[in-house]
Amino acid sequence: MKxxxxxxxxxIIPIIFAITFLAFILINIVPSDPAEVAIRVNDAVATPEAIEITRAELGLDDPFFVRYYNWLRKSVQLDFGNSYISKKPVLDELLRVLPxxxxxxxxxxxxxxxxxxxxxVLSAVYKDSLFDKGVRSIVFIGTAMPNYWIGLLLIWLFSVKLNLLPTSGKGDIxxxxxxSITLSLTYISIYIRLIRNNMLENMRENYVLYANVRGLRQRSIVLKHILKNSIHSCITAFGMSIAQLIAGTFVIESIFAWPGIGMLCISAIFNRDYPVIQxxxxxxxxxxxxxxxxxxxxxxxxDPRMRKGIDAK
Structure with missing residues (x-):
């Protein structure tokens, strides 16, 4: 395993280098001058002298690969520079909203x-029942609807019409x-379908037939054998959901004015705060x-099968 x-x-080292290079080059190919943006973002006058001084401070007059090396070296040390807007270290700004x-x-x-x-699980156990058909219909709708539309619908229902929940901000529960409901609904639909399909596939395996022949209780077969093997194949999807959920908050935070990293990035994009974007x-x-x-x-x-296949190489 080691x-x-x-x-x-x-x-993953080459992937990391590729991503850092992409993040650096995207900011450097934009038509606007980062030095001028850094000055104008605070409503200051971008005189030629001020732009020249700012370019020198930001190292923008150095050759491209020298700038990339300096930026990468500082990024490895978690020094992303200062925000053009707040003038505070970018790392401090990220850590402030990340929780x-x-x-x-x-x-x-x-x-x-x-x-x-x-x-x-229930949808697979009661395949083709009225419950299963209803679940599949809801899953189809939930997968097709975009998050922002769901969020607006929930705001209209629970905040505007019923006046039960707040529409924006971060306070109590x-x-x-x-x-959280808006962010999770699409993924719920995806994983219901994934678990159902994996359960049905495992139900056709020989070990299920053998368990039935042995006289094991159906509940035990489903929970201890079929579900266990079905969850194995879902772990990758569940694990990646953490990263996808964090990235997916970009839209949700803007809808509900949730003061997270997504809102910070949106503000940075509109204000062209390049260090924060990078x-x-x-x-x-x-x-x-x-x-x-x-x-x-x-x-x-x-997964013994995966372990055996990798160790054999």
Whole structure:
């Protein structure tokens, strides 16, 4: 297992370099001058002298690869520069809003697990029943509807019409309900279908027939054998959901004015706060890579077939 982890870590190094280069070059090919943007964002006058001084401070007159090397070296040290808007270190700005995004993502993940697993299991056990057909219809609709539309619909129903929940901001638990439900609904639909399909596939395996011949209780067969094997193949999807949920808060936070990293990035995009945008890209990429690595290690540990295939190479 140690060798596998080392190989996986080595394999992601080129990916990390590619992402850092992409994040750097995207900002450098924009038509506007970062030095002029840094001056104008605070309503200051961008005189030629001020632009020249700012370019020197930001190192924009250096050759391209020198700037990339300096930026990459500082980024490795978690020094992403200062925000053009707040003049504070970008890392401090990210750490200030990151807990709110993690809170929203984890709340959504809990909702996904609590709802999708039981309904997916019941839908498979009672295949082609009225319950199963209803679930499949709802899943189809839930998968097709975009998050922003769901969010607006929930605001209209629970805030405008029923006046039960707040529409925006971050305060008590009530403020978390609508954003977390909105963020989780699409994933609930996806995982209900995934679990149902995996359950039905495992129900056709020989070990299920053998368990029935042995006279095991149906409940035991479903929960201890079929569900267990079905969940194995869902771990990758569930693991990557953490990264997807954090990235997906970008839209949800803007709808509900949730003060997380998505809102910070939206503000940075509109104000062309390039250091914050670059740091956001790197953070999201790093989260995806780490989640993917952790999921692969878990699968290697719990799946003998995967372990045997990798060790044989």
């Amino acid at each position: 060798n596998y982890i080392i190989k996986r870590i080595v394999s 709110a995004t993690i809170q929203l993502a984890l709340a959504s993940l809990v909702i996904i697990i609590i709802i999708s697993i039981p309904i997916g 009530k403020h978390l309900i609508l954003p 740091a956001y890209i790197l953070m999201m990429a790093f989260i995806f890579i780490i989640c993917n690595l952790v999921v692969d290690i878990i699968n290697y540990y719990i």
